[in-house]
Amino acid sequence: MLKINNLQAKIGEKEILKGINLEVKAGEVHAIMGPNGSGKSTLASVLAGREDYEVTGGSVDFFGKDLLDLAPEERAAEGIFLAFQYPVEIPGVSTTNFLKTAVNEIRKYRGEEPLDAVQFLKMFKQKMSYVNIDQSLLNRALNEGFSGGEKKRNEIFQMAVLEPKLAILDETDSGLDIDALRIVAEGVNKLKSPDNATIVVTHYQRLLDYIVPDYVHVLYKGRIVKSGTKELALELEERGYDWIKAEVDAAEVSA
Amino acid sequence: MNSNTDLKAQLIADFKDAEGKMNGEAKSPIHLVRQQALQTFDQLGFPTIKHEEWKYSNVKNLVSQSFAFNAPSDFSAADVEQMAIPNLDGNILYFINGVYNESLSTIVSPTDEVVILPLAEAIKSHADVIEKYFNQYADSADNAFTAVNTAFAKNGVFIYVPEKKVVEQPIILRFIADARETNVAAQPRNLIVAGKRAEVKVAEAFRSFGENVSFTNAVTEVYVAEEANVHYYKVQNETDQSYNIGTTAVYQEGRSVFTANTVTANGGFVRNNLNIKIDGEYAEANMFGLYIPNGKQHVDNHTAVDHAKPNSNSNELYKGILKDKSTGVFNGKIYVRQDAQKTNAFQSCKNVLISNDATMNTKPQLEIWADDVKCSHGTTTGQLNDDALFYMQARGISKDSARALLMLAFAQEVIDKMEIPAIKEYLEGLIVEKIYQA
Numbered sequence: 129m130l131k132i133n134n135l136q137a138k139i140g141e142k143e144i145l146k147g148i149n150l151e152v153k154a155g156e157v158h159a160i161m162g163p164n165g166s167g168k169s170t171l172a173s174v175l176a177g178r179e180d181y182e183v184t185g186g187s188v189d190f191f192g193k194d195l196l197d198l199a200p201e202e203r204a205a206e207g208i209f210l211a212f213q214y215p216v217e218i219p220g221v222s223t224t225n226f227l228k229t230a231v232n233e234i235r236k237y238r239g240e241e242p243l244d245a246v247q248f249l250k251m252f253k254q255k256m257s258y259v260n261i262d263q264s265l266l267n268r269a270l271n272e273g274f275s276g277g278e279k280k281r282n283e284i285f286q287m288a289v290l291e292p293k294l295a296i297l298d299e300t301d302s303g304l305d306i307d308a309l310r311i312v313a314e315g316v317n318k319l320k321s322p323d324n325a326t327i328v329v330t331h332y333q334r335l336l337d338y339i340v341p342d343y344v345h346v347l348y349k350g351r352i353v354k355s356g357t358k359e360l361a362l363e364l365e366e367r368g369y370d371w372i373k374a375e376v377d378a379a380e381v382s383a
Numbered sequence: 384m385n386s387n388t389d390l391k392a393q394l395i396a397d398f399k400d401a402e403g404k405m406n407g408e409a410k411s412p413i414h415l416v417r418q419q420a421l422q423t424f425d426q427l428g429f430p431t432i433k434h435e436e437w438k439y440s441n442v443k444n445l446v447s448q449s450f451a452f453n454a455p456s457d458f459s460a461a462d463v464e465q466m467a468i469p470n471l472d473g474n475i476l477y478f479i480n481g482v483y484n485e486s487l488s489t490i491v492s493p494t495d496e497v498v499i500l501p502l503a504e505a506i507k508s509h510a511d512v513i514e515k516y517f518n519q520y521a522d523s524a525d526n527a528f529t530a531v532n533t534a535f536a537k538n539g540v541f542i543y544v545p546e547k548k549v550v551e552q553p554i555i556l557r558f559i560a561d562a563r564e565t566n567v568a569a570q571p572r573n574l575i576v577a578g579k580r581a582e583v584k585v586a587e588a589f590r591s592f593g594e595n596v597s598f599t600n601a602v603t604e605v606y607v608a609e610e611a612n613v614h615y616y617k618v619q620n621e622t623d624q625s626y627n628i629g630t631t632a633v634y635q636e637g638r639s640v641f642t643a644n645t646v647t648a649n650g651g652f653v654r655n656n657l658n659i660k661i662d663g664e665y666a667e668a669n670m671f672g673l674y675i676p677n678g679k680q681h682v683d684n685h686t687a688v689d690h691a692k693p694n695s696n697s698n699e700l701y702k703g704i705l706k707d708k709s710t711g712v713f714n715g716k717i718y719v720r721q722d723a724q725k726t727n728a729f730q731s732c733k734n735v736l737i738s739n740d741a742t743m744n745t746k747p748q749l750e751i752w753a754d755d756v757k758c759s760h761g762t763t764t765g766q767l768n769d770d771a772l773f774y775m776q777a778r779g780i781s782k783d784s785a786r787a788l789l790m791l792a793f794a795q796e797v798i799d800k801m802e803i804p805a806i807k808e809y810l811e812g813l814i815v816e817k818i819y820q821a
Contacts (some may be wrong), residue, residue, distance in 0.1 A: 176777050204779035216774040220792025226775070229788065234779040269792075286778060 129154050129325055130195075130294055135186035136350075137174050144170045146350035147186065152294065155322040159336055159361060160329045162347035163369040168329045169213060171347070172298040175327075176210035177203050190294070204230075205237035207293030211283040211300050218270040223282060224252065226270050227289055234290065255288040259315040277308035284315040295319070296327045301335040313338030333365035348376055388429055388446040394531055395425060397452065412514060413506055413536070420523050420533035427527040436525075439712045439744045440654050440683045445626045450568035450598055453538065454480045456561035463487050466559065466590060471805035473552035474499055479559050481538045481569025481599075497550045497583065498543040502572055505541035512543060516576050520604045520632035520660070529630050532570045532602040539572035539601075544581035546608075553584040553803050558601065560625065563593030573603040577611040577639075586616035586806055589650075591625040601629035607639040609663065614802055615643045620813055621650040623678060630656040637663025637692070644801055647674040647682045648813040654683045661723075664694045672701035673797040675790075675817055676709035676741075683712035690723040693753075697727070702797050703734040704790050704818070705741035713745045713762065721752040730760040735767060735793055737786075783819075790818045 135148040144167045152158055162168050174181050175188065177200035188195040195203060218226070232242040243251070252266065259281045271279050280300055287295055297316065301309055316326065316339050328339055336344075336358065344361045346354040348369070353376050354360065364372075398421050408414055429446040430437040456479045463477060476499070477487040483501040490499050498509070506513055523530035544550055560567055577583055591597040599621075607613050619627055627650050635641050647653050659668045674682040688697045703711045713732045734743045745762040767789050775785035794814055801807035 178773055199782070200773060200776035201779050201781050201785075204777055210777050212774065212777075216768070216770045218768075218771050218774070218789070218792065220795045221788055226778070226780075226788070229784060230775075230778040230780050233781060233784060237779070290778065 129191060131189040133187045133189070135171075135174070135188060136184045137170060137181045138184055139170070139181050143184070144181070144350055145174065148350075148352060150345065150352065152325045152327065154325055156343065157320070157326045157328065157339060157341045159341035159344045160327060160347055161331065161333075161344060161361060161364060163373065164331065166347045167350045168331075168347050169298055172210055172296045172327075172329050175296055176200060176208060201233065202237070204290070205234045209287050209290055209292030209295045211280075211287060211295065211297045213299040213302060215271045215279040215283055217272045217274075219272050221270050222268065223266040223270050224248075227252075227286060231289060251289065255285060258288045258318050259284045260311055261285045276303035277305070280304055280308065280312050281315070284312050288315065288319055291319075293324050294327065295324065296329065298329045299331065300328070301330055301332060309335065310338060333361045336361045346372055348372060389449055390446040391428055393449055394534075395421070398534055413517065416518050417534045417536060420530045423523045424527050424530035424534055427525070427530060429527050436685065436714070439710070440652075440681065442626075442628075445598060445652065448566060448596060450566045450596070452568045452570070453482050454561070454565065454567045456480050458559065458561055460487060466557075468555070468588065468805055468809045470808065471555060471803075474554040475557060476540060476555065477557045477559060478538065478569070478571060480561055480567050481558075481571055483538065483540070492550055492552050492554075496544075496548050497554070498541070499554060500541045502539040502541050502574065503537050505574075509541065509543065512576060513541070513574070516604065516606050517574055518604070520606070520634045521602050521630055522632070522658075526630065526656070528600050528628050529602055532572055532600050535570045536572040538570065539574075542573070542575045542583065542585060544577045544583045544611075546578040547580045548578070549581070550583040553586060556585070556587045558587065558589045558599060560589075560591035560597035560599060560621070561593060562591055562595035562597040562622070562624065564595070566596045566598070568598040568600070571599070571601040573601070575603065575605040575613065575615075577605075577607050577613050579608045580610045581608065582612045584614040584616075584803060586618060586803065588618040589621055589627055591621040593622070594624065596624045596626070597621070598626040599629070603629070603631045605631065605633040605641065607633065607635045607641050609636045610638045611636075612640045613642070615641065616801070616803065616806060617643070617645045617655065618648070618806065618810065619646070619650045619653055620648040623649075623651040623680060625650050626652045628654040630658065633657075633659040633668070635659065635661045635663060635666045635668060638665045639663065640667045640669075642669040642800075643671065644797070645670075645672040645684065646797070646810055647676070648810065648817060650680060650682065652681045655685070657684070657686045658689075659687070659697070660689045660691060661695045661697065662691045664692050666695040668695075668697040669800075670697070670699040670701070671797050671800045673703070673794055674711060675704045675706070675794070675814060676711060677706035677817065677820065678709060679707070680709045681711070682709075685712075685714045687716035687718070688728065689718040689720070690726045690728060691720045692722060693724045693726065695723070695726055697729070699730040700797065701732045702794060703732075703743060704737060704794060705734060705743055706737040708738070708740040710741070711743045713743070714748065715746070715760065716748045717750070717758060717760070719751040719753050719756050719758065724753050724755045726753060726756040726758070728756070728758045732762040734762075734764040735790065736764060737767070737790070787818045791815060794818075
């Protein structure tokens with residue numbers, strides 16, 4: 129589904145990604161972990177097409193298409209979904225209106241007929257149950273005045289509506305208490321299928337208790353320096369990141 | 384300042400000419416007012432950009448042209464139907480090139496609820512009311528446009544709501560400029576008098592047609608008695624060749640409410656003056672505005688609210704979306720007199736520049752003599768939020784749609800203040816259409 133090959137990116141003059149290699153297949157859950165500033169969120173943003181980052185090298189193939197060649201909205205229409213670490217508050221635009229526009233623009237991109245109001249109503253009702261989100265929240269301006277938990281639930285609700293092939297969860301656990309975390313994780317798990325894949329970007333292991341990864345990768349200094357299974361996440365929880373940093377830094381010195 | 388212009392000379396000549404043809408009225412009190420106003424106009428001349436109030440709004444190109452005032456038009460009922468605001472019920476009065484057209488107009492409100500008359504007729508039939516309120520609030524002293532409007536005051540509407548009457552149906556004044564054949568000009572003069580506890584909604588809607596230049600110089604005076612409630616709308620949708628300059632002057636008594644919504648969808652050169660004097664306690668003045676110029680359109684809003692008595696509130700919100708090479712001006716004055724303790728006065732002007740070539744000039748001016756007041760003002764001019772744009776794009780919404788949605792959301796706050804549903808829908812339509820234009 130997704131093949132990242134030697135991806136490099138910078139913001140301004142600062143190189144952040146220095147050669148990322150990663151392959152994600154349908155049905156898989158990948159966790160990307162790493163200390164603060166290692167480039168985790170940058171990777172998520174670059175995959176979604178944020179313009180602030182300049183891709184300086186490498187390639188990203190998504191179902192045979194050059195992802196880096198597509199505008200953010202085209203990537204979304206191809207099936208990429210980024211759940212934001214900090215969902216943006218947009219006064220004056222209701223969540224439902226926003227999502228209707230998104231769904232119909234994506235359908236248009238795919239050459240499908242737009243959904244009408246009744247179809248939306250039915251679909252929204254069904255998807256709302258995934259994350260226990262309330263109708264009144266959806267009538268309000270997008271994320272405006274939402275609590276941290278409401279914002280994250282809204283992200284997963286949007287994910288349920290848009291049914292992406294690849295969901296990238298950027299620090300979805302940040303700012304959530306344990307109950308909210310469980311609701312969000314359950315929503316993500318319900319949406320899992322053999323045809324889609326998930327990349328979970330997180331600093332802490334606790335989210336991975338609920339969204340169990342098939343693979344865990346550790347990002348440090350702009351590279352994936354260690355990959356393993358879910359046991360690696362548990363080891364990181366126990367030992368922290370320092371031992372990995374030390375390993376990498378020692379290798380750099382000797383090189 | 385005293386520079387002569389083609390237009391000024393034409394107006395002064397026209398005045399003398401019309402005066403010569405007057406029969407009896409030349410000696411009437413209202414004509415003395417006109418004569419005085421003409422004198423003021425003659426002394427002032429049209430403003431140049433050296434005038435502080437006209438620094439960013441240059442009328443040079445306007446005043447060097449000549450116009451046919453109150454020109455005939457062959458707009459038919461069928462044409463008018465084309466320009467009707469859909470689903471709008473109420474009293475609808477058409478003024479074509481400034482002249483009231485009775486056959487195109489509909490007055491539905493009963494006469495014991497509200498008197499709606501062409502000004503010229505009211506001058507005769509309601510002389511006492513006219514004498515009491517006419518030219519009491521619009522000040523010609525430093526405004527040549529108001530002066531020349533007063534000098535020619537004849538066309539326009541007189542609206543009188545007696546005490547305790549609630550006018551159910553809105554009153555819509557359609558000012559249509561037909562510039563298909565030649566340059567045309569009109570100087571509507573309106574007087575709205577709302578008696579104690581009366582309620583009325585009045586909208587002025589301006590449109591122009593044709594390739595030639597149209598010039599509308601409208602002055603509206605509004606008297607709001609104790610506990611009366613007046614909703615006033617000014618809606619402008621004119622061609623790029625149009626000049627629309629006007630003043631709305633409002634006088635509020637105690638416990639009255641006055642709300643103005645000024646929306647400029649289109650117009651080549653627009654200058655709206657909104658002056659409110661609050662001369663009673665516990666009164667409330669609301670001023671809302673929206674302008675979305677594109678191309679080389681120019682929209683200038685000058686507002687002034689004068690708090691003369693204690694315990695009153697004013698609340699102002701103007702928003703602008705400026706595209707292409709358009710220019711905007713906002714000048715908001717708040718005066719709080721020494722007597723006006725416990726005044727609350729809030730002012731906000733927010734603008735979004737969609738292009739690097741658009742310009743917005745904002746100037747809040749607060750003059751406060753009282754010491755126990757709450758006043759705030761803020762103006763912002765910025766671009767659309769990039770984070771919001773990316774967020775929307777990441778959900779599959781194209782950049783153009785995302786921009787349009789954000790612009791519409793920005794404008795919605797002002798649109799939502801409109802209380803006549805048909806006018807609100809009409810404006811929403813105009814704004815959506817304009818926002819989605821590349």
